[in-house]
Amino acid sequence: MAQNPERTIKEMTSLDLNQQPLCIEYPTLDVDFELKTGLIRLLPTFRGLAGEDPHKHLKEFHVVCSGMRPQGVTEEQVKLRAFPFSLGEKAKDWLYSLPSGSIVSWNELKKQFLENYFPASRTITIRKEISGIRQFFGENFYEYWGRFKHLVESCPHHQIADHLLIQYFYEGLTEANRSLVDAASGGALYENPYRSTQIDQNHGIQRPTIWE
Structure with missing residues (x-):
């Protein structure tokens, strides 16, 4: 079989005018x-x-893509085509750096996106922040509750049980606010049997059929 002649340096350094396919x-x-x-x-x-x-x-x-349902086109197909347009700057560079043809489904694209911008190390950090949260000096109950809620929602896969979330929130309260929560829940929080307790913003615990 005939071998291709050796390429010259000029040929090897010439521009590639072929459009590289997207990932x-x-x-x-x-x-x-x-x-x-x-x-x-x-x-x-x-x-x-x-x-x-x-x-x-x-x-x-x-929210944006689910509002568009063209006939004969699935939501996944819409998302696959629309997602590159939702990225900019460094995020778009990241998408372009992925191997051509490596993404064949929306779930795979979403997985790659989260693994890059929400790695396991970030999950571990947020879990530590949740378990060690403390109410700041001068921070009122509503501000503390909002900060705690935002922290929990920022990591949907934190895998922390509800009763532990309540425990971490409660232990992080100042002594004064902890007393208010105890009063609103009908006594010391830890003395109440827990089933599906929910903390609300009114210094207390909502208890629809959760206390015995």
């Missing part, structure tokens, strides 16, 4: 479909910057 392998559709400009403008933007919440981005992205 997403789009499924073939039975109908004509294109993303409307109006939909693209409604999409949230995730830039991959420090402090951005990837879970919140996915929620907002879902």
